[in-house]
Amino acid sequence: MREWLAADNPVDARDATMRSYDAVLAELPGLLVLLGDDDPRIRTRAAYLLAWFPEAADTSVPLLLALARRQPDPVTTATAFVSAGIIGTPALSEEFGPYLDVEGRLVRWAAAISIARLAGRAGAMPGMNEYDDLLERVSARAAASEQHRPPVTADALATAEERLAFPLHPLLAALYRQVGDGGFGPEYTLFPLARTTAAEEDTVVDGYLDRVPPSDADTWWSWPKGVVPILDWGCAMIAAVDCLSEDGTVLVFDPNAITDQDLAGAWHVDAGSLAEWLRTWLAGSGWYEEDMVDEEFDMPLWADAASRL
Known part of the structure:
Protein backbone atom coordinates (compact mmCIF):
# COMPACT_ATOMS: atom_id res chain seq x y z
CA MET A 1 0.00 0.00 0.00
CA GLY A 123 9.20 -25.16 3.58
CA ALA A 124 9.52 -28.16 5.85
CA MET A 125 6.62 -29.85 4.09
CA PRO A 126 6.57 -30.08 0.31
CA GLY A 127 4.12 -27.87 -1.53
CA MET A 128 1.16 -29.70 -2.94
CA ASN A 129 2.32 -28.91 -6.48
CA GLU A 130 5.06 -31.49 -5.89
CA TYR A 131 2.33 -34.07 -5.32
CA ASP A 132 0.06 -33.11 -8.23
CA ASP A 133 1.26 -35.83 -10.59
CA LEU A 134 1.16 -38.46 -7.87
CA LEU A 135 -2.38 -37.47 -6.84
CA GLU A 136 -3.55 -37.68 -10.44
CA ARG A 137 -2.12 -41.20 -10.78
CA VAL A 138 -3.65 -42.29 -7.48
CA SER A 139 -7.02 -40.81 -8.50
CA ALA A 140 -6.99 -42.74 -11.77
CA ARG A 141 -6.21 -45.98 -9.97
CA ALA A 142 -8.73 -45.29 -7.21
CA ALA A 143 -11.54 -44.75 -9.73
CA ALA A 144 -11.28 -48.42 -10.67
CA SER A 145 -11.92 -49.58 -7.10
CA GLU A 146 -15.43 -50.76 -6.27
CA GLN A 147 -14.92 -49.61 -2.67
CA HIS A 148 -13.87 -46.07 -3.65
CA ARG A 149 -15.81 -43.35 -1.81
CA PRO A 150 -16.19 -39.67 -2.78
CA PRO A 151 -13.70 -37.21 -1.24
CA VAL A 152 -14.52 -35.54 2.08
CA THR A 153 -15.44 -31.88 2.36
CA ALA A 154 -13.14 -29.18 3.72
CA ASP A 155 -15.37 -28.95 6.79
CA ALA A 156 -15.12 -32.70 7.39
CA LEU A 157 -11.33 -32.54 7.19
CA ALA A 158 -11.23 -29.56 9.56
CA THR A 159 -13.47 -31.41 12.04
CA ALA A 160 -11.28 -34.49 11.80
CA GLU A 161 -8.11 -32.51 12.53
CA GLU A 162 -9.80 -30.73 15.43
CA ARG A 163 -10.75 -34.07 16.96
CA LEU A 164 -7.22 -35.37 16.49
CA ALA A 165 -5.72 -32.14 17.88
CA PHE A 166 -3.06 -32.15 15.17
CA PRO A 167 -3.11 -31.74 11.37
CA LEU A 168 -2.85 -34.70 9.05
CA HIS A 169 0.27 -34.92 6.94
CA PRO A 170 -0.42 -32.69 3.88
CA LEU A 171 -0.32 -35.56 1.39
CA LEU A 172 -2.63 -37.71 3.51
CA ALA A 173 -5.04 -34.79 3.83
CA ALA A 174 -4.92 -34.30 0.04
CA LEU A 175 -5.77 -37.97 -0.52
CA TYR A 176 -8.98 -37.58 1.48
CA ARG A 177 -9.86 -34.18 0.01
CA GLN A 178 -8.99 -34.86 -3.63
CA VAL A 179 -9.01 -38.63 -4.20
CA GLY A 180 -11.59 -40.17 -1.91
CA ASP A 181 -12.72 -41.03 1.59
CA GLY A 182 -10.90 -44.34 1.61
CA GLY A 183 -11.77 -47.43 -0.38
CA PHE A 184 -8.61 -47.34 -2.51
CA GLY A 185 -4.99 -48.35 -2.07
CA PRO A 186 -3.19 -51.62 -1.36
CA GLU A 187 -4.94 -54.84 -0.38
CA TYR A 188 -7.92 -54.02 1.85
CA THR A 189 -7.81 -50.28 0.93
CA LEU A 190 -7.57 -47.14 3.07
CA PHE A 191 -9.91 -46.54 5.99
CA PRO A 192 -12.56 -43.81 5.79
CA LEU A 193 -11.47 -40.58 7.47
CA ALA A 194 -14.07 -40.71 10.27
CA ARG A 195 -17.13 -42.70 11.24
CA THR A 196 -20.36 -41.57 9.66
CA THR A 197 -22.42 -44.58 10.79
CA ALA A 198 -22.22 -46.91 13.75
CA ALA A 199 -21.60 -49.79 11.33
CA GLU A 200 -18.17 -48.49 10.34
CA GLU A 201 -15.44 -50.13 12.38
CA ASP A 202 -11.99 -48.65 11.83
CA THR A 203 -11.40 -45.13 10.54
CA VAL A 204 -8.41 -42.81 10.60
CA VAL A 205 -9.75 -40.49 13.31
CA ASP A 206 -11.78 -42.88 15.44
CA GLY A 207 -9.17 -45.61 15.07
CA TYR A 208 -6.54 -43.26 16.43
CA LEU A 209 -8.67 -41.98 19.30
CA ASP A 210 -9.74 -45.54 20.21
CA ARG A 211 -6.12 -46.67 20.40
CA VAL A 212 -4.73 -43.79 22.49
CA PRO A 213 -5.30 -44.57 26.18
CA PRO A 214 -6.58 -41.85 28.52
CA SER A 215 -3.81 -39.83 30.15
CA ASP A 216 -4.73 -41.19 33.59
CA ALA A 217 -5.03 -44.82 32.48
CA ASP A 218 -3.02 -47.37 34.45
CA THR A 219 -1.92 -49.55 31.54
CA TRP A 220 1.17 -50.77 29.74
CA TRP A 221 -0.57 -50.12 26.44
CA SER A 222 0.42 -47.02 24.47
CA TRP A 223 0.04 -45.56 21.00
CA PRO A 224 2.39 -42.92 19.52
CA LYS A 225 1.06 -39.38 19.30
CA GLY A 226 0.42 -38.21 15.77
CA VAL A 227 0.49 -41.69 14.20
CA VAL A 228 -2.85 -42.42 12.54
CA PRO A 229 -4.02 -45.85 11.32
CA ILE A 230 -4.86 -45.93 7.62
CA LEU A 231 -5.22 -49.57 6.57
CA ASP A 232 -5.70 -53.07 7.99
CA TRP A 233 -3.23 -55.61 6.60
CA GLY A 234 -5.01 -58.51 8.27
CA CYS A 235 -3.75 -60.68 11.16
CA ALA A 236 -4.22 -57.58 13.37
CA MET A 237 -1.43 -55.69 11.55
CA ILE A 238 -2.11 -52.01 10.88
CA ALA A 239 -0.55 -49.56 8.43
CA ALA A 240 -0.16 -46.07 9.89
CA VAL A 241 1.21 -42.65 8.92
CA ASP A 242 3.35 -40.53 11.22
CA CYS A 243 1.76 -37.12 10.74
CA LEU A 244 4.42 -35.46 12.89
CA SER A 245 7.24 -36.50 10.55
CA GLU A 246 8.28 -34.30 7.64
CA ASP A 247 7.67 -36.92 4.95
CA GLY A 248 4.80 -38.82 6.51
CA THR A 249 6.66 -42.03 7.37
CA VAL A 250 4.49 -45.10 6.76
CA LEU A 251 4.68 -47.63 9.60
CA VAL A 252 3.38 -51.11 10.25
CA PHE A 253 2.16 -52.01 13.72
CA ASP A 254 2.25 -55.78 14.31
CA PRO A 255 0.86 -56.70 17.74
CA ASN A 256 1.98 -60.28 17.15
CA ALA A 257 5.55 -59.05 17.71
CA ILE A 258 4.87 -57.70 21.24
CA THR A 259 6.96 -59.46 23.86
CA ASP A 260 6.78 -58.90 27.62
CA GLN A 261 4.58 -55.85 27.09
CA ASP A 262 7.36 -54.21 25.03
CA LEU A 263 5.57 -52.32 22.27
CA ALA A 264 8.66 -50.90 20.54
CA GLY A 265 9.40 -54.19 18.79
CA ALA A 266 5.95 -54.16 17.18
CA TRP A 267 6.62 -51.02 15.11
CA HIS A 268 8.31 -51.26 11.71
CA VAL A 269 9.00 -48.85 8.86
CA ASP A 270 7.23 -49.78 5.64
CA ALA A 271 8.29 -46.65 3.68
CA GLY A 272 10.26 -43.52 4.48
CA SER A 273 7.47 -41.36 3.13
CA LEU A 274 3.80 -41.60 2.21
CA ALA A 275 4.69 -40.54 -1.34
CA GLU A 276 7.14 -43.44 -1.64
CA TRP A 277 4.54 -45.86 -0.25
CA LEU A 278 1.96 -44.74 -2.83
CA ARG A 279 4.42 -44.96 -5.72
CA THR A 280 5.34 -48.50 -4.66
CA TRP A 281 1.65 -49.45 -4.72
CA LEU A 282 1.14 -47.87 -8.14
CA ALA A 283 4.18 -49.75 -9.46
CA GLY A 284 2.85 -53.06 -8.14
CA SER A 285 6.10 -53.69 -6.31
CA GLY A 286 4.94 -53.70 -2.68
CA TRP A 287 5.91 -56.51 -0.32
CA TYR A 288 2.24 -57.46 -0.13
CA GLU A 289 1.90 -58.22 -3.86
CA GLU A 290 1.46 -61.92 -4.56
CA ASP A 291 4.38 -62.12 -7.00
CA MET A 292 6.62 -60.03 -4.71
CA VAL A 293 6.43 -62.24 -1.61
CA ASP A 294 9.88 -62.79 -0.14
CA GLU A 295 10.05 -65.12 2.84
CA GLU A 296 13.30 -63.47 3.97
CA PHE A 297 11.95 -59.92 3.70
CA ASP A 298 12.17 -58.13 7.05
CA MET A 299 11.03 -54.57 7.69
CA PRO A 300 13.38 -52.43 9.77
CA LEU A 301 12.25 -51.50 13.24
CA TRP A 302 11.03 -47.94 13.76
CA ALA A 303 13.95 -46.22 15.48
CA ASP A 304 11.70 -43.62 17.14
CA ALA A 305 9.28 -46.14 18.64
CA ALA A 306 10.69 -46.20 22.17
CA SER A 307 10.81 -42.41 22.47
CA ARG A 308 7.32 -41.91 21.02
CA LEU A 309 5.48 -44.54 23.05
Whole structure:
Protein backbone atom coordinates (compact mmCIF):
# COMPACT_ATOMS: atom_id res chain seq x y z
CA MET A 1 0.00 0.00 0.00
CA ARG A 2 2.82 2.38 0.84
CA GLU A 3 4.36 1.68 -2.57
CA TRP A 4 0.97 2.44 -4.15
CA LEU A 5 0.84 5.90 -2.60
CA ALA A 6 4.52 6.63 -3.26
CA ALA A 7 3.86 6.04 -6.96
CA ASP A 8 1.34 8.94 -6.92
CA ASN A 9 -1.64 6.64 -7.37
CA PRO A 10 -5.08 8.03 -6.38
CA VAL A 11 -5.77 8.24 -2.66
CA ASP A 12 -8.80 6.14 -1.80
CA ALA A 13 -10.21 4.03 1.02
CA ARG A 14 -6.99 2.05 1.11
CA ASP A 15 -5.16 5.16 2.23
CA ALA A 16 -7.49 5.51 5.22
CA THR A 17 -6.97 1.86 6.03
CA MET A 18 -3.20 2.22 5.98
CA ARG A 19 -3.35 5.37 8.10
CA SER A 20 -5.45 3.52 10.67
CA TYR A 21 -3.04 0.59 10.62
CA ASP A 22 -0.04 2.87 11.13
CA ALA A 23 -1.81 4.72 13.95
CA VAL A 24 -2.38 1.47 15.87
CA LEU A 25 1.18 0.30 15.10
CA ALA A 26 2.55 3.53 16.56
CA GLU A 27 0.66 2.92 19.80
CA LEU A 28 1.47 -0.78 20.00
CA PRO A 29 4.08 -0.42 22.79
CA GLY A 30 1.41 1.06 25.01
CA LEU A 31 -1.08 -1.69 24.07
CA LEU A 32 1.34 -4.46 25.04
CA VAL A 33 0.62 -3.80 28.72
CA LEU A 34 -2.92 -5.07 28.11
CA LEU A 35 -1.50 -8.61 27.93
CA GLY A 36 -1.23 -8.34 31.71
CA ASP A 37 -4.67 -6.88 32.31
CA ASP A 38 -6.78 -8.32 35.12
CA ASP A 39 -9.67 -9.01 32.71
CA PRO A 40 -9.06 -12.23 30.69
CA ARG A 41 -11.20 -10.89 27.85
CA ILE A 42 -8.90 -7.91 27.44
CA ARG A 43 -5.81 -10.15 27.58
CA THR A 44 -7.31 -12.35 24.88
CA ARG A 45 -8.20 -9.44 22.60
CA ALA A 46 -4.76 -7.91 23.05
CA ALA A 47 -3.20 -11.23 22.02
CA TYR A 48 -5.46 -11.36 18.97
CA LEU A 49 -4.52 -7.80 18.00
CA LEU A 50 -0.79 -8.58 17.91
CA ALA A 51 -1.28 -11.13 15.12
CA TRP A 52 -1.96 -8.21 12.75
CA PHE A 53 1.44 -6.61 13.29
CA PRO A 54 4.33 -8.82 12.15
CA GLU A 55 6.60 -5.76 12.21
CA ALA A 56 6.58 -5.99 15.99
CA ALA A 57 7.14 -9.75 16.18
CA ASP A 58 10.52 -9.51 17.92
CA THR A 59 8.80 -7.81 20.85
CA SER A 60 5.36 -9.42 20.65
CA VAL A 61 6.21 -13.11 20.30
CA PRO A 62 8.10 -13.48 23.61
CA LEU A 63 5.26 -11.69 25.39
CA LEU A 64 2.65 -13.90 23.72
CA LEU A 65 4.50 -17.07 24.72
CA ALA A 66 4.91 -15.82 28.28
CA LEU A 67 1.19 -15.03 28.41
CA ALA A 68 0.29 -18.52 27.17
CA ARG A 69 2.52 -20.24 29.74
CA ARG A 70 0.98 -18.50 32.73
CA GLN A 71 -2.64 -18.55 31.61
CA PRO A 72 -5.27 -20.77 33.26
CA ASP A 73 -7.79 -19.63 30.63
CA PRO A 74 -7.60 -21.94 27.56
CA VAL A 75 -9.12 -19.32 25.23
CA THR A 76 -6.41 -16.80 26.07
CA THR A 77 -3.68 -19.45 25.79
CA ALA A 78 -4.97 -20.67 22.42
CA THR A 79 -5.26 -17.12 21.08
CA ALA A 80 -1.72 -16.29 22.18
CA PHE A 81 -0.39 -19.45 20.51
CA VAL A 82 -2.14 -18.82 17.21
CA SER A 83 -1.00 -15.19 17.13
CA ALA A 84 2.60 -16.24 17.82
CA GLY A 85 2.31 -18.86 15.09
CA ILE A 86 1.10 -16.26 12.60
CA ILE A 87 3.88 -13.71 13.16
CA GLY A 88 6.68 -15.92 14.51
CA THR A 89 9.53 -17.77 12.81
CA PRO A 90 9.81 -21.54 12.16
CA ALA A 91 12.21 -21.91 15.09
CA LEU A 92 9.22 -21.43 17.40
CA SER A 93 7.83 -24.89 16.56
CA GLU A 94 9.77 -26.39 19.47
CA GLU A 95 7.91 -24.09 21.85
CA PHE A 96 4.54 -25.54 20.84
CA GLY A 97 5.49 -29.23 20.78
CA PRO A 98 4.91 -29.98 24.49
CA TYR A 99 1.40 -28.55 24.26
CA LEU A 100 0.28 -31.25 21.82
CA ASP A 101 -0.16 -33.55 24.82
CA VAL A 102 -1.99 -31.28 27.26
CA GLU A 103 -5.48 -32.16 28.40
CA GLY A 104 -7.33 -29.16 26.92
CA ARG A 105 -8.43 -29.79 23.33
CA LEU A 106 -8.49 -26.09 22.40
CA VAL A 107 -4.88 -25.57 23.48
CA ARG A 108 -3.77 -28.76 21.66
CA TRP A 109 -5.51 -27.53 18.52
CA ALA A 110 -3.86 -24.10 18.75
CA ALA A 111 -0.42 -25.64 19.22
CA ALA A 112 -0.95 -27.98 16.25
CA ILE A 113 -2.19 -25.17 14.00
CA SER A 114 0.80 -23.01 14.93
CA ILE A 115 3.27 -25.82 14.24
CA ALA A 116 1.66 -26.57 10.87
CA ARG A 117 1.72 -22.90 9.87
CA LEU A 118 5.34 -22.45 10.89
CA ALA A 119 6.36 -25.67 9.14
CA GLY A 120 4.70 -24.52 5.94
CA ARG A 121 6.49 -21.18 6.16
CA ALA A 122 9.82 -22.95 6.59
CA GLY A 123 9.20 -25.16 3.58
CA ALA A 124 9.52 -28.16 5.85
CA MET A 125 6.62 -29.85 4.09
CA PRO A 126 6.57 -30.08 0.31
CA GLY A 127 4.12 -27.87 -1.53
CA MET A 128 1.16 -29.70 -2.94
CA ASN A 129 2.32 -28.91 -6.48
CA GLU A 130 5.06 -31.49 -5.89
CA TYR A 131 2.33 -34.07 -5.32
CA ASP A 132 0.06 -33.11 -8.23
CA ASP A 133 1.26 -35.83 -10.59
CA LEU A 134 1.16 -38.46 -7.87
CA LEU A 135 -2.38 -37.47 -6.84
CA GLU A 136 -3.55 -37.68 -10.44
CA ARG A 137 -2.12 -41.20 -10.78
CA VAL A 138 -3.65 -42.29 -7.48
CA SER A 139 -7.02 -40.81 -8.50
CA ALA A 140 -6.99 -42.74 -11.77
CA ARG A 141 -6.21 -45.98 -9.97
CA ALA A 142 -8.73 -45.29 -7.21
CA ALA A 143 -11.54 -44.75 -9.73
CA ALA A 144 -11.28 -48.42 -10.67
CA SER A 145 -11.92 -49.58 -7.10
CA GLU A 146 -15.43 -50.76 -6.27
CA GLN A 147 -14.92 -49.61 -2.67
CA HIS A 148 -13.87 -46.07 -3.65
CA ARG A 149 -15.81 -43.35 -1.81
CA PRO A 150 -16.19 -39.67 -2.78
CA PRO A 151 -13.70 -37.21 -1.24
CA VAL A 152 -14.52 -35.54 2.08
CA THR A 153 -15.44 -31.88 2.36
CA ALA A 154 -13.14 -29.18 3.72
CA ASP A 155 -15.37 -28.95 6.79
CA ALA A 156 -15.12 -32.70 7.39
CA LEU A 157 -11.33 -32.54 7.19
CA ALA A 158 -11.23 -29.56 9.56
CA THR A 159 -13.47 -31.41 12.04
CA ALA A 160 -11.28 -34.49 11.80
CA GLU A 161 -8.11 -32.51 12.53
CA GLU A 162 -9.80 -30.73 15.43
CA ARG A 163 -10.75 -34.07 16.96
CA LEU A 164 -7.22 -35.37 16.49
CA ALA A 165 -5.72 -32.14 17.88
CA PHE A 166 -3.06 -32.15 15.17
CA PRO A 167 -3.11 -31.74 11.37
CA LEU A 168 -2.85 -34.70 9.05
CA HIS A 169 0.27 -34.92 6.94
CA PRO A 170 -0.42 -32.69 3.88
CA LEU A 171 -0.32 -35.56 1.39
CA LEU A 172 -2.63 -37.71 3.51
CA ALA A 173 -5.04 -34.79 3.83
CA ALA A 174 -4.92 -34.30 0.04
CA LEU A 175 -5.77 -37.97 -0.52
CA TYR A 176 -8.98 -37.58 1.48
CA ARG A 177 -9.86 -34.18 0.01
CA GLN A 178 -8.99 -34.86 -3.63
CA VAL A 179 -9.01 -38.63 -4.20
CA GLY A 180 -11.59 -40.17 -1.91
CA ASP A 181 -12.72 -41.03 1.59
CA GLY A 182 -10.90 -44.34 1.61
CA GLY A 183 -11.77 -47.43 -0.38
CA PHE A 184 -8.61 -47.34 -2.51
CA GLY A 185 -4.99 -48.35 -2.07
CA PRO A 186 -3.19 -51.62 -1.36
CA GLU A 187 -4.94 -54.84 -0.38
CA TYR A 188 -7.92 -54.02 1.85
CA THR A 189 -7.81 -50.28 0.93
CA LEU A 190 -7.57 -47.14 3.07
CA PHE A 191 -9.91 -46.54 5.99
CA PRO A 192 -12.56 -43.81 5.79
CA LEU A 193 -11.47 -40.58 7.47
CA ALA A 194 -14.07 -40.71 10.27
CA ARG A 195 -17.13 -42.70 11.24
CA THR A 196 -20.36 -41.57 9.66
CA THR A 197 -22.42 -44.58 10.79
CA ALA A 198 -22.22 -46.91 13.75
CA ALA A 199 -21.60 -49.79 11.33
CA GLU A 200 -18.17 -48.49 10.34
CA GLU A 201 -15.44 -50.13 12.38
CA ASP A 202 -11.99 -48.65 11.83
CA THR A 203 -11.40 -45.13 10.54
CA VAL A 204 -8.41 -42.81 10.60
CA VAL A 205 -9.75 -40.49 13.31
CA ASP A 206 -11.78 -42.88 15.44
CA GLY A 207 -9.17 -45.61 15.07
CA TYR A 208 -6.54 -43.26 16.43
CA LEU A 209 -8.67 -41.98 19.30
CA ASP A 210 -9.74 -45.54 20.21
CA ARG A 211 -6.12 -46.67 20.40
CA VAL A 212 -4.73 -43.79 22.49
CA PRO A 213 -5.30 -44.57 26.18
CA PRO A 214 -6.58 -41.85 28.52
CA SER A 215 -3.81 -39.83 30.15
CA ASP A 216 -4.73 -41.19 33.59
CA ALA A 217 -5.03 -44.82 32.48
CA ASP A 218 -3.02 -47.37 34.45
CA THR A 219 -1.92 -49.55 31.54
CA TRP A 220 1.17 -50.77 29.74
CA TRP A 221 -0.57 -50.12 26.44
CA SER A 222 0.42 -47.02 24.47
CA TRP A 223 0.04 -45.56 21.00
CA PRO A 224 2.39 -42.92 19.52
CA LYS A 225 1.06 -39.38 19.30
CA GLY A 226 0.42 -38.21 15.77
CA VAL A 227 0.49 -41.69 14.20
CA VAL A 228 -2.85 -42.42 12.54
CA PRO A 229 -4.02 -45.85 11.32
CA ILE A 230 -4.86 -45.93 7.62
CA LEU A 231 -5.22 -49.57 6.57
CA ASP A 232 -5.70 -53.07 7.99
CA TRP A 233 -3.23 -55.61 6.60
CA GLY A 234 -5.01 -58.51 8.27
CA CYS A 235 -3.75 -60.68 11.16
CA ALA A 236 -4.22 -57.58 13.37
CA MET A 237 -1.43 -55.69 11.55
CA ILE A 238 -2.11 -52.01 10.88
CA ALA A 239 -0.55 -49.56 8.43
CA ALA A 240 -0.16 -46.07 9.89
CA VAL A 241 1.21 -42.65 8.92
CA ASP A 242 3.35 -40.53 11.22
CA CYS A 243 1.76 -37.12 10.74
CA LEU A 244 4.42 -35.46 12.89
CA SER A 245 7.24 -36.50 10.55
CA GLU A 246 8.28 -34.30 7.64
CA ASP A 247 7.67 -36.92 4.95
CA GLY A 248 4.80 -38.82 6.51
CA THR A 249 6.66 -42.03 7.37
CA VAL A 250 4.49 -45.10 6.76
CA LEU A 251 4.68 -47.63 9.60
CA VAL A 252 3.38 -51.11 10.25
CA PHE A 253 2.16 -52.01 13.72
CA ASP A 254 2.25 -55.78 14.31
CA PRO A 255 0.86 -56.70 17.74
CA ASN A 256 1.98 -60.28 17.15
CA ALA A 257 5.55 -59.05 17.71
CA ILE A 258 4.87 -57.70 21.24
CA THR A 259 6.96 -59.46 23.86
CA ASP A 260 6.78 -58.90 27.62
CA GLN A 261 4.58 -55.85 27.09
CA ASP A 262 7.36 -54.21 25.03
CA LEU A 263 5.57 -52.32 22.27
CA ALA A 264 8.66 -50.90 20.54
CA GLY A 265 9.40 -54.19 18.79
CA ALA A 266 5.95 -54.16 17.18
CA TRP A 267 6.62 -51.02 15.11
CA HIS A 268 8.31 -51.26 11.71
CA VAL A 269 9.00 -48.85 8.86
CA ASP A 270 7.23 -49.78 5.64
CA ALA A 271 8.29 -46.65 3.68
CA GLY A 272 10.26 -43.52 4.48
CA SER A 273 7.47 -41.36 3.13
CA LEU A 274 3.80 -41.60 2.21
CA ALA A 275 4.69 -40.54 -1.34
CA GLU A 276 7.14 -43.44 -1.64
CA TRP A 277 4.54 -45.86 -0.25
CA LEU A 278 1.96 -44.74 -2.83
CA ARG A 279 4.42 -44.96 -5.72
CA THR A 280 5.34 -48.50 -4.66
CA TRP A 281 1.65 -49.45 -4.72
CA LEU A 282 1.14 -47.87 -8.14
CA ALA A 283 4.18 -49.75 -9.46
CA GLY A 284 2.85 -53.06 -8.14
CA SER A 285 6.10 -53.69 -6.31
CA GLY A 286 4.94 -53.70 -2.68
CA TRP A 287 5.91 -56.51 -0.32
CA TYR A 288 2.24 -57.46 -0.13
CA GLU A 289 1.90 -58.22 -3.86
CA GLU A 290 1.46 -61.92 -4.56
CA ASP A 291 4.38 -62.12 -7.00
CA MET A 292 6.62 -60.03 -4.71
CA VAL A 293 6.43 -62.24 -1.61
CA ASP A 294 9.88 -62.79 -0.14
CA GLU A 295 10.05 -65.12 2.84
CA GLU A 296 13.30 -63.47 3.97
CA PHE A 297 11.95 -59.92 3.70
CA ASP A 298 12.17 -58.13 7.05
CA MET A 299 11.03 -54.57 7.69
CA PRO A 300 13.38 -52.43 9.77
CA LEU A 301 12.25 -51.50 13.24
CA TRP A 302 11.03 -47.94 13.76
CA ALA A 303 13.95 -46.22 15.48
CA ASP A 304 11.70 -43.62 17.14
CA ALA A 305 9.28 -46.14 18.64
CA ALA A 306 10.69 -46.20 22.17
CA SER A 307 10.81 -42.41 22.47
CA ARG A 308 7.32 -41.91 21.02
CA LEU A 309 5.48 -44.54 23.05
